[in-house]
Amino acid sequence: MNILTVLIPISLILGGIGLLFFxxxxxxxxxxxxxxxxxxxLSDQYDDKPKQ
Amino acid sequence: MTATMRPNISACPACSAAPxxxxxxxxAAQKDVRIALSVPGVHCAACINAIEEALAxxxxxxxxxxxxxxxxxxxxxxxxxxxxxxxxxxxxIGYEAHELDAGTLSATETDKAGRELLMRLAVAGxxxxxxxxxxxxxxxxxxxxxxxxxxxxxxxxxxxxxxxSGQPFFRSAWAVLKHGRLNMDVPITxxxxxxxxxxxxxxxxxxxxxxxxxxxxxxxxLLAGRYLDHRTRAIARSAAEELAALEVPRAIRVEAGExxxxxxxxxxxxxxxxxxxxxxxxxxxxxxxxxxEIDRSLLTGETIPVFGGPGQAVSAGEVNLTGPLTIxxxxxxxxxxxxxxxxxxAIAESGRSRYTSLADSAAKLxxxxxxxxxxLAFVGWYLYTFDMRTALNIAAAVLIITCPCALGLAVPAVTxxxxxxxxxxxxxxxxxTALERLAQVDTVVFDKTGTxxxxxPEVMNLDQVSSRDIGxxxxxxxxxxHPLSVSLAAAARAAGFESAQVEDITEVPGYGARGCWQGRxxxxxxxxxxxxxRLARTAAWLRVGDEAPQAFEFTDRLREGAEAAIAALKDAxxxxxxxxxxxxxxxxxxxxxxxxxHWVAEALPADKxxxxxxxxxxxxHVLMVGDGLNDTAALAAAHVSISPASALDAARxxxxxxxxxxxxxxxxxxxxxxxxxxxxxxxxxxxxTLYNVIAVPLAVAGxxxxxxxxxxxxxxSITVSLNALRLR
Numbered sequence: 001m002n003i004l005t006v007l008i009p010i011s012l013i014l015g016g017i018g019l020l021f022f023x024x025x026x027x028x029x030x031x032x033x034x035x036x037x038x039x040x041x042l043s044d045q046y047d048d049k050p051k052q
Numbered sequence: 053m054t055a056t057m058r059p060n061i062s063a064c065p066a067c068s069a070a071p072x073x074x075x076x077x078x079x080a081a082q083k084d085v086r087i088a089l090s091v092p093g094v095h096c097a098a099c100i101n102a103i104e105e106a107l108a109x110x111x112x113x114x115x116x117x118x119x120x121x122x123x124x125x126x127x128x129x130x131x132x133x134x135x136x137x138x139x140x141x142x143x144x145i146g147y148e149a150h151e152l153d154a155g156t157l158s159a160t161e162t163d164k165a166g167r168e169l170l171m172r173l174a175v176a177g178x179x180x181x182x183x184x185x186x187x188x189x190x191x192x193x194x195x196x197x198x199x200x201x202x203x204x205x206x207x208x209x210x211x212x213x214x215x216x217s218g219q220p221f222f223r224s225a226w227a228v229l230k231h232g233r234l235n236m237d238v239p240i241t242x243x244x245x246x247x248x249x250x251x252x253x254x255x256x257x258x259x260x261x262x263x264x265x266x267x268x269x270x271x272x273x274l275l276a277g278r279y280l281d282h283r284t285r286a287i288a289r290s291a292a293e294e295l296a297a298l299e300v301p302r303a304i305r306v307e308a309g310e311x312x313x314x315x316x317x318x319x320x321x322x323x324x325x326x327x328x329x330x331x332x333x334x335x336x337x338x339x340x341x342x343x344x345e346i347d348r349s350l351l352t353g354e355t356i357p358v359f360g361g362p363g364q365a366v367s368a369g370e371v372n373l374t375g376p377l378t379i380x381x382x383x384x385x386x387x388x389x390x391x392x393x394x395x396x397x398a399i400a401e402s403g404r405s406r407y408t409s410l411a412d413s414a415a416k417l418x419x420x421x422x423x424x425x426x427x428l429a430f431v432g433w434y435l436y437t438f439d440m441r442t443a444l445n446i447a448a449a450v451l452i453i454t455c456p457c458a459l460g461l462a463v464p465a466v467t468x469x470x471x472x473x474x475x476x477x478x479x480x481x482x483x484x485t486a487l488e489r490l491a492q493v494d495t496v497v498f499d500k501t502g503t504x505x506x507x508x509p510e511v512m513n514l515d516q517v518s519s520r521d522i523g524x525x526x527x528x529x530x531x532x533x534h535p536l537s538v539s540l541a542a543a544a545r546a547a548g549f550e551s552a553q554v555e556d557i558t559e560v561p562g563y564g565a566r567g568c569w570q571g572r573x574x575x576x577x578x579x580x581x582x583x584x585x586r587l588a589r590t591a592a593w594l595r596v597g598d599e600a601p602q603a604f605e606f607t608d609r610l611r612e613g614a615e616a617a618i619a620a621l622k623d624a625x626x627x628x629x630x631x632x633x634x635x636x637x638x639x640x641x642x643x644x645x646x647x648x649x650h651w652v653a654e655a656l657p658a659d660k661x662x663x664x665x666x667x668x669x670x671x672x673h674v675l676m677v678g679d680g681l682n683d684t685a686a687l688a689a690a691h692v693s694i695s696p697a698s699a700l701d702a703a704r705x706x707x708x709x710x711x712x713x714x715x716x717x718x719x720x721x722x723x724x725x726x727x728x729x730x731x732x733x734x735x736x737x738x739x740x741t742l743y744n745v746i747a748v749p750l751a752v753a754g755x756x757x758x759x760x761x762x763x764x765x766x767x768x769s770i771t772v773s774l775n776a777l778r779l780r
Contacts (some may be wrong), residue, residue, distance in 0.1 A: 004198070008205065012182060019178040026170055038118030039097035 084114060087135050088128045088152040088495050091142060092712065105245040106145050107138060122290065124152070141370070166279075171692040172217040173275040178724040180268035183345075184762070186755050187265040191759045196258075197724070202254040205669035206376065207263040210248065215386070217271050218244055220278060236415040236460065238290070240420045243451035244270060250448040253441070258592075261445065262366050266452045266561035266761045273457040273769045278756060281464035284471045284481075291480045291712070303327075303334040306378060323381045327372045336387070337379035339364045343562030344375040345578075349501045351681045352633045356590045359474075359562055359578065369681055374534050375561020410486045410733055418459065429752045442754070449756040453747045458768040462736035465776035470729035478713035479722050486708035488733075489692040490726035492673040496621050496719075497664060500632035500642055503610035503696060506714065507592060509536055511543040512605045522603050525594045528565045531557055536592045537576075540604055552729035554700030564592070572597035589638060607641070610698075614718030618646050631655050631663065633682050661685035677719065679703055694719060725779075738774045743768040 003018070080239060100118045103125060110742060112130040118124070127138060135151040142149040145353075186202045194202060221244070225237040251262040305314050306324040317335045327333055329344065338470050345357040348370050358371055362368065366379060371685065430447035434440065436581035471481045481487060498504050514522065526544040529537035544551075554574060557567035564577015575582045575595045584593040584601035595601040621628055630651040632639045639653035652663065660678075664686045667674050676683070676690035679699035684706045687693035693707035696714070704710055711718065747764040750756050 015178055015182050019174060022174045026167060033119040033121045039100060039120060041095040043101055045101060
């Protein structure tokens, strides 16, 4: 059962990282154009970084 | 429609605030501006690329970004780039575009409330997943110290999460409790708080049952419903604001011989205002200079343009057709005839607010029922066992099991699906209960001018006119921008006629065009100007020398999908009416063309509203479709109302649904979709009730465990959401 002392913090930390990433995506306007972003992946134009 | 209202200066919000236009021009020369364009036709990945490339290739443009969800393009460009140029750029590659007033739009960009909800939803989701993991191990047999530890960890996660994520419910519940009323949020708050308190108590006594996971899952599902609801409304709001932004409220004021562009709100009585051909009157006034024809169809429904010359009064909202006019403002802002109409709207609207939404009526039944049930369970168990702990535990279990999760999702999930469907078909649901009201409609009333017709004239009798006359008329018409001339020239060219040799063509604003053909004077214009008799329908007259004048008769072109929409509505068994302010022959003609059995002509705005109200008193549910100022009161009086995007701002504000495209055919479709949406909502209520009927006896009898609560809650929420997705 001692393994729990390792597993529980790990699961909480991993979940927390996920939450932080989600907060980041909300802050950086990634949900402003869900339809457009879904289509853009089909674009055959290549660029070094995503257009803003 | 509003294409002509575009301003000549760029549309950055700072511009309208800048005190002086000169200072602004200098300032703007240094920095980039942001131009927003509405591009309704964009729909695929290829469109995005084509539009962004075309815009970026335009000199002066730094970057262009298309937002497909909002069907909008945002361009960062040097200040010398005019929105009109970009509109033309897109026009050349085949996309219709309109400039948007960035000042009006800026409000939608930061949707703070939506973001806040999303954040709370995310935190609740994260916490409920973690607590659920811990709970699963408790359910699968963790005991003694391990179970206690898991419960304490759950409590440590749940308490701060609920404190953060549950705020929307707590606030709303507190707000209604202060007024001594109940809504759905009161049982929700009570369930969450009671679950937390009993669970903490149980945990401190090393008890077996803790409902931390249930409290969190409850918060999560309910927030999901809230968020869906908010999103649907935010999309509608932003699209409605976009329509408002299409009309950039500027006017040209003449000051000491100089023309200056100012905001309409700055105009004062007595100001001289220049209205260019194609422009809309910003205020009520009197013509002091210039001759032109004025299109009053948006105000009165009349299709025939009236002559406008010095001394004549004009009202805000009328469109100047041919020559530039200078008007002296006699009433501005709130006093204009446009605004006076708002009083009528306010009176008519008071009737509509009586409608109670399905969700509200469900809550009215549900909220007291749950409280009574849970209180009874508490009292019953207390009297039976005299054990506070057991009784409280069971009361909490009853509250959680009857949690309105599924009820909270039942309406938003369906309305989101239905609004999304209708939005893709070009309909914008502005009002939250519009769908429910739309489903009840049994009578449809249409306005004629601008609603059933596109507002563009079409020549009717080209085959009865000699080819010589058509040639001359074509020569005279092709230089003019009058809508009748444009239509005549296009029709004649399409029919393969060549223009005759006419020299010295001059346009006489307000009357027509004249020229010289084979040494004889030729005139094309108004009846009085060529000394011809007046006709009941719209006509342009051609007179060659002293010969008898020849009439070109026009009819309003039907809006796309008008015939299909009316046929579909009649097939669906709805009563269709036509109510117009136009003359009797024109309305009768239109009614016959479309096969509308009941029609009313020459109706004043108050008449229309009164008739709609009379129908409502007969117990009918009226859907009013109209675009003009004369329809505004009727739109507000009707049970539901639809207006096309080309309608005046006032009409769009008064209506519940806005048709974004030019096509009318989605109307019949919308009625069908609304009907099936309401069926789904009722089904969802039934599903939620069924779960309660099964689970509540278990809870009251004391057999409910946190496992059963979690299963019932998740299963009902998921079934309800899936059922909403079946909407067709």
